Amino acid sequence: MQFLQPILLWGLLGISIPFLIHLWRGKKGTLLSWAAMHWLPTQESSVANGIRLENILVLILRILMLVLLVFLLSQLFLPKLNEAAEARIIHLVQPSNQVTEEYRFEIQQALEKGEEVFWADDVLSPIESMEELNSTQKKLSLQGSLDQVPSEATELNLYLSNSKNAFGAAFFLSKIKPKLHLGSSELGKSQPQSLALDGGKVLQANKQGLLDSLPKGQDMTSSMSLGKEQFGYFLAEGNSSERVVIQAAFEAINEVYGFEFVEKEQVEKAKLVFDSELPAESRGDKLYFISGNHSFSEQANLLTYSDRLDFEASEQVQTGRLPELILEEFLAFSGIEQQDVKLSYAQVERRFLVQSDKSQSKKANLNLLLLGLFLGCFAAERYFANQQGI
Known part of the structure; x- marks a missing residue:
């Protein structure tokens, strides 16, 4: 059991108010006059004071009303009710044979549990069987697939390679924070690319991925001018x-x-x-x-x-x-x-910006129940209070 507005629980201190009111009324007593009262001797005339049993029932109802009102304002939330009603797990898989082979077991488990599995392409193509994992006709569109993830999703799993060239320099916007499953496959090797500048200077990426001057006489396998x-x-x-x-x-x-x-x-x-x-x-x-x-x-x-x-x-x-x-x-x-270089889990995780945190968007799921109990207690309290004239 959780309270989304726990600071309002300080309102429970107000329970003492109806209790003190009942004590004060009982201590003060009530003068009841009746027709034959003047025939009684003075010593037999007395004031009836104290709290009767019927008053205690009204006291309990009023205290219960105040407790229910504080719980209602504090937004009572039961996580188990939400999990049973709203659990929706989404899996997005990069169209890559290396990624699908590495996470074949996890994808198979997701399909057997009835969870939703899709290719991370621009149309969010569904994967309904393990035979479809051999398909290489899909094209990765990570942001396009993230945009189409249902807003009701409670968990998002991403199966991706950890290649810097695959991610590029882009950041991605996601509805919820994704759980990343990064492949450990070998990175593709590309021909070194040369950069020719005005003035005849030529630069090329060295083994560390940094630009360096190209030695004289060395052939430029792939050149670009700026x-x-x-x-x-x-x-x-x-x-x-x-x-x-x-x-x-x-x-x-x-x-x-x-x-x-x-x-x-x-x-x-x-x-x-x-x-x-x-x-x-x-x-x-x-x-x-x-x-x-x-x-x-x-x-x-x-x-x-x-x-x-x-x-x-x-x-x-x-x-x-x-x-x-x-x-x-x-x-x-x-x-x-x-x-191309490998990216760490932390580097990839920083590429994803979360629109909203599901843990911060919870809604109280007991409001109707608490409101019904409050109205029931209010009706009962009014009935017994009118019966007793208090």
Whole structure:
């Protein structure tokens, strides 16, 4: 048994009020006059006082009414009643033979229990038998499948690979906090990609996934060029401390990698846009960094951060990771394929933003019962009180 508003239980102290009233009335007594009273001797005339048995019944009813009213306002909740009525477990499976093979037993158990199992695709395709796990025609659409999860779901299980390239740089919005089941399969190996800059400089990702100068004479297996127009950025008017930090981050990137980012006075000429407000109309050819904003966007080129990008508020700035963050998002937006690495459970978990916590959205499930008892006690109390004239 739980109370969703336990602070209102202090109202139970009011039980003493009807009890004290009954004691006071019993102590005071009541003068009853009748026609032949003056014929009685004075010594036989007395005041009847004390609490009669009938009064005790009214007292109990009034105390019970007050207890029921406090319980009703405190929102009495029984978890077992909700579990029996609302339990709905959803399983979303990434369309991958490696993931399905690794979690075949868990998926089979879910199907045998009658729980709902779906592919994590854009149409939330159901999986009704183990034979359907061999299908490779589905395409992963994690946010699309999360959007279609029923709001009545009480538990959400996700079966995913822990590949950084599979997740990309996106964050995902979920109705409830998911339970993650991450695969441990080998990551795919891709050909190293080279990045050619104006001036003849060529960079390539090394074994650690960091950009490094390509040795002279080495062949470029896969090359991509970035012109000067790709390195323009725009800083909206606002917090001056953010401006200093962001400019320092670009200077650090230039010092290490030689990327010469240039500030633009007009947002139309910039490739990277830093602002604290969501754009009225976002353009697909720009990468937006929105700071100090609690909104969530599903657009891959619109990144939102709840904290301002300054030293006082941002952990990224305090730890010196802001240049790395900007460069990583810029390269991913520009189409530079990064070396695939495994993500930890904590890293993947941070990618999911929860719309609402089911534990905080409980509704009292005994309100009707308590209200019925309260009305019954009230009717009985009025009946006996009128009978006794109190």
